[in-house]
Amino acid sequence: MDLENILTLIQATAAQTVCVVITIHLLGKKVFTKLEMLMIVFILFLGGVPLLGYYQYFSIIYIVLMLMIALRWKKKDWFLSIATPLIAIIFIVMVNYIFDGVSIVLFGIGSSYIEDHLNTVYDLFLLMVNYLMCIPVAKLLNKDVIQKSRAADKILIVATLLTTVILLYMFIYIGSLYDFSNEIIVINAILFTVYSGLTFIVFTIMLKISENKIAVDNQKEKLMQLESYTDKLEKIYDEMSLFKHDYINILTSLQGYISNGNQQELETYFKETIAPLTQEMKSNKIQT
Numbered sequence: 001m002d003l004e005n006i007l008t009l010i011q012a013t014a015a016q017t018v019c020v021v022i023t024i025h026l027l028g029k030k031v032f033t034k035l036e037m038l039m040i041v042f043i044l045f046l047g048g049v050p051l052l053g054y055y056q057y058f059s060i061i062y063i064v065l066m067l068m069i070a071l072r073w074k075k076k077d078w079f080l081s082i083a084t085p086l087i088a089i090i091f092i093v094m095v096n097y098i099f100d101g102v103s104i105v106l107f108g109i110g111s112s113y114i115e116d117h118l119n120t121v122y123d124l125f126l127l128m129v130n131y132l133m134c135i136p137v138a139k140l141l142n143k144d145v146i147q148k149s150r151a152a153d154k155i156l157i158v159a160t161l162l163t164t165v166i167l168l169y170m171f172i173y174i175g176s177l178y179d180f181s182n183e184i185i186v187i188n189a190i191l192f193t194v195y196s197g198l199t200f201i202v203f204t205i206m207l208k209i210s211e212n213k214i215a216v217d218n219q220k221e222k223l224m225q226l227e228s229y230t231d232k233l234e235k236i237y238d239e240m241s242l243f244k245h246d247y248i249n250i251l252t253s254l255q256g257y258i259s260n261g262n263q264q265e266l267e268t269y270f271k272e273t274i275a276p277l278t279q280e281m282k283s284n285k286i287q288t
Contacts, residue, residue, distance in 0.1 A: 015123040016092060017044045017063075019130055023088040024067055026134035027141060031074045040070050060089060060169065079154040080141065086161040087137060088130075090199075093168050094192050095129045101189025104182045140207065149210045157206060164199050168192060 021041050025032050032040065044063055051059035067085035072078075103109040171191060175184040250273065 014045055015126070017041050017048060019092055019123075019127050020044070020063065020067070020085075020088050022127065023091055023130045023134055024071070024084055026131065027084045027087060027138050028071060028074070028076060028080065029138060031071065031076065036070075040066070060165070064089065079158065082158050083141065083161055086158070086165055087141075089165055090161070090168065090196065091130050091133055092126065093165075093172070094196050095126055095133075097185065097189040097192050099125060099129075101186045104186055140203075150213070153206065153210045153213075157203065160199065160202065160206075164195065167195065 018041055021032075021037050021044070025037060044066055047062050047066070048059050051062050064085045067088070068081045071081040071084060076084075171188050175181075175188055178184045253273075
């Protein structure tokens with residue numbers, strides 16, 4: 001690898017690394033400080049350049065793992081720590097190929113011309129489009145429906161994203177076998193656009209299903225609470241009815257003892273009936 005190719009590799013890796021970190025930062029609701037972002041860019045760049053130069057596509061594993069560790073370090077849950085880097089990679093690959101495909105179809109400009117003359121324009125375009133795409137996706141990722149989704153639903157979403165990344169890089173590898181001809185780039189751009197669109201639709205449908213499940217679960221919980229509340233009310237009503245009956249009996253007995261002037265029996269009745277009843281009522285009040 002000559003010096004010119006090395007410099008091109010360094011420039012491309014640096015630009016894409018910065019774009020990935022900014023994308024992760026936005027998707028995670030500005031999770032990193034500026035200093036932390038610089039540190040992450042440096043770590044990714046330091047390991048990404050040699051890996052990309054010698055092992056090419058396997059460098060993506062290093063990047064994803066480092067980003068997952070960084071997100072977990074910032075106390076993000078396992079779902080966001082895995083899903084966010086995968087989404088960032090999908091964004092960058094998709095925007096890259098769509099940009100190249102549009103350039104070829106509309107202007108007849110190939111990827112080699114872009115690398116030689118439009119690298120800065122391409123990097124700015126990549127950053128701008130990723131920023132615009134992050135806004136709606138960040139809202140989706142941080143919705144309550146995602147946080148409250150079942151573990152099985154989250155695993156399915158992560159599996160879908162991982163499958164998407166693997167398929168994208170399989171197509172890129174196939175394109176490399178044909179030296180990334182213009183025809184292959186255009187075909188890949190169309191495939192990536194269609195597949196990414198379908199993935200977004202599936203993702204949206206899964207979110208809607210999960211949202212409906214959460215709504216149903218919340219409704220069931222409210223019904224259970226209402227049933228529990230109704231049961232308590234019925235129990236209180238029964239106790240009040242019983243107390244009313246006992247209260248009438250007590251008043252009737254007291255009236256009889258007082259009318260007869262039987263002081264001794266009145267005291268006995270009070271000790272054996274009213275005093276225990278009073279103690280029982282106090283005990284029930286403490287328990288409730």
